[in-house]
Amino acid sequence: MEDDTQLLQSLSDAISGLAERVSPSVVKVEMGRWGGSGVVWDKEGHVVTANHVVGRRTSAKVELQDGRSLEAKIIGRDPTSDVALLKVEATGLKPIEVGDSQPLKSGQFVLALANSLGSRVNITSGIVTNPSRTIPGWWGVVVEDAVITDARLNPGYSGGPLVDASGKMIGMNVAYASSRGIAVPVSTLKGIASKLSREGKIRRSYLGIAPEPISLPKELSKAAKLSQNQGILVLSTEPGSPASKAGAFVGDIIVKIGDHEVASLYELHKALDEQLIGKTVSLRVLRGGVITELKVTPEEAKEWNEQ
Numbered sequence: 001m002e003d004d005t006q007l008l009q010s011l012s013d014a015i016s017g018l019a020e021r022v023s024p025s026v027v028k029v030e031m032g033r034w035g036g037s038g039v040v041w042d043k044e045g046h047v048v049t050a051n052h053v054v055g056r057r058t059s060a061k062v063e064l065q066d067g068r069s070l071e072a073k074i075i076g077r078d079p080t081s082d083v084a085l086l087k088v089e090a091t092g093l094k095p096i097e098v099g100d101s102q103p104l105k106s107g108q109f110v111l112a113l114a115n116s117l118g119s120r121v122n123i124t125s126g127i128v129t130n131p132s133r134t135i136p137g138w139w140g141v142v143v144e145d146a147v148i149t150d151a152r153l154n155p156g157y158s159g160g161p162l163v164d165a166s167g168k169m170i171g172m173n174v175a176y177a178s179s180r181g182i183a184v185p186v187s188t189l190k191g192i193a194s195k196l197s198r199e200g201k202i203r204r205s206y207l208g209i210a211p212e213p214i215s216l217p218k219e220l221s222k223a224a225k226l227s228q229n230q231g232i233l234v235l236s237t238e239p240g241s242p243a244s245k246a247g248a249f250v251g252d253i254i255v256k257i258g259d260h261e262v263a264s265l266y267e268l269h270k271a272l273d274e275q276l277i278g279k280t281v282s283l284r285v286l287r288g289g290v291i292t293e294l295k296v297t298p299e300e301a302k303e304w305n306e307q
Contacts, residue, residue: 214253
């Protein structure tokens, strides 16, 4: 019994020590009546948070664990991946130690941290239940290779870090659904934060459709000589959009854009990258059971604050 108690005490001490070490890097992001958490990214004053925490605002308040309240400028955002980058002018910042989300495995221990109160960091724990799953969903967000955990994320946890047993950040928490926490993997976050710091946004192309994945009957796929068993159903088209100009109709099933087969929302998202902006490419659709080839010129997707 004594050995068990010592083991539990050692585990408790290790977790509290880990949380104490990471906490100074976790900040409160205040947006008037609401807010969330953020993470000190570097010594230059960059702070990463979830884009839905800051919304369309151009500035925010960041509260550090040491009690300082700082004005923060929102220098870039990517609504699609739900990432925003803030900048504060301050010294004595403690950037979080960044880990690697690529080698994660199911069952690994994690801590989710939040700073919704400013002076005190909140913590929950859990394990990785799926180390890499693409989550399409809310507000047009697509979290590629999301880290899924069973760590409970309470209100205010959005934008806070998900760390491993060594205290290194492996993801940024953005949502909690079906008793599972959803985090943007740090491997994705690094690339987005770097580009936002340089350019202020992530450029993507768009078609102007309401998409819905749909299964294709085997007979239909075989008759159309398709290697895929799914496509993207066009539920609607925006007037004057690239898809509308190309002649896409409601009920068309998109199966290919340029050289990319499209069988899921993830593949559609991946195909509509920066390289397609202003470039005329082939858009292959199933229409009445027959492949029809259209020519489409995707335009640059607008950000929320530009619409």
